[in-house]
Amino acid sequence: MKLGLRLPQRLGVDLQHDLIEAARTAEAAGYTSLWTYERLLFPQKPIEPYAEQPNVPWPEHSRQAADPLAVLAAAAVATEKVRLGVSLLVAALHTPVQLAKALATIDQISGGRVIAGVGTGWSSDEFKAVGVTRADRGRFLDETLDVFEAVWGPDPVAFRSPRVVIDNASVLPKPVSEIPVMLAGGGIDLGRNTKSKAVQRIAERADGWLPVMSGPGPAGGAELRASWNRIRDMACEYGRDPSLMQMIVVGNVTFTDRPAGPDRAAFVGTLDEIIDDVRTAADAGADEVIIDLNLQDWFSSTQQMLETAVEIRERV
The missing domain is CATH 3.20.20.30 (Luciferase-like domain)
Incomplete structure (x- = not known):
């Protein structure tokens, strides 16, 4: 991965x-x-x-x-x-x-x-x-x-x-x-309207998609995979080769002292839970995951990060 x-x-x-x-x-x-x-x-x-x-x-x-x-x-x-x-x-x-x-x-x-x-x-x-x-x-x-x-x-x-x-x-x-030009957005639109302008723009013009996972575990992974499949299907309708597109998931990491459990947001939890989310993204078809540690107010130094x-x- x-x-x-x-x-x-x-x-x-x-x-x-x-x-x-x-x-x-x-x-x-x-x-x-x-x-x-x-x-x-x-x-x-x-x-x-x-x-x-x-x-x-x-x-x-x-x-x-x-x-x-x-x-x-x-x-x-x-x-x-x-x-x-x-x-x-x-x-x-x-x-x-x-x-x-x-x-x-x-x-x-x-x-x-x-x-x-x-x-x-x-x-x-x-x-x-x-x-x-x-x-x-x-x-x-x-x-x-x-x-x-x-x-x-x-x-x-x-x-x-x-x-x-x-x-x-x-x-x-x-x-x-x-x-390569990657586009973000489209996640909410994919759940409500697969023909929205944001989704069309990704399918028609982008070299890839930069989504944020909606949730952890099988449900979050299934939603991510379904959205990605819809984008690639639409790219085919525009005459493009979807195999040339990439999905790079943005993981905005927030660590917790204790396990955050199944109701947590994606990339929020212990280190083990964060690793599980990387695995979920990979299983959903992500080519890459961006680890963002800038959210950690408790990082006292870049060395700790x-x-x-x-x-x-x-x-x-």
Whole structure:
């Protein structure tokens, strides 16, 4: 089973030293990929609860989330083989051409190891900070995907959309090879409406899916597998080869002192329960699981985080 590790970006991290140590330690331990995440700001009085979950406050660790592309560039220099992904970039927070250029640059620096995870986002506070609205988010994601295809293709580039006009220009650097574009979302939509725009976008345009498991055990695994099968069936309807798509499950780990039991959320519990969840994801068809330890407020140091990450890798 392949494992990825989210790099430390949270409050309290020594960015000058901890990022390099984490990247090198994870690669040496056998992690196959390193990931960053995006959080633009921390509102004192948020418009929405965290990640659109009812009554969930924004966690204190999100008071700082270092820039995901800068962190990924540092990891590219510090490592040799691991893939480098963002899970995920919020398309509406970026100018599409500049985002495409930044990803291509990191791909060149790393020798072709970048994975671009992109999504619509959810925070109105973040959208307001860059002058867009929640209503724009789906449209801007589609536009960003269109710009990626154009800018990463051959020069001269000619592209026109409501926000972006490129009139027969060279846009360099290009990626080393085709950058896989992964999309998140779709989980709730798959349970309610298999023809939703989010699900269609994954099936029609993505190189893979970045889901969060709804629950642990056989029930959570069965739901994940059923959703993945529906996405791949829909990809076939669009004339695509679903065998070329990947499912990389995001495991937002929260440790508990005692077993959390069958009613827990996925990736919440003891180390044994976390390992069980990795197994459940693998049985459901996941190609890889991202282990995110940034949620642990009781990690007093990045070294403690890395010791746990190495133990998880060895157990898996």
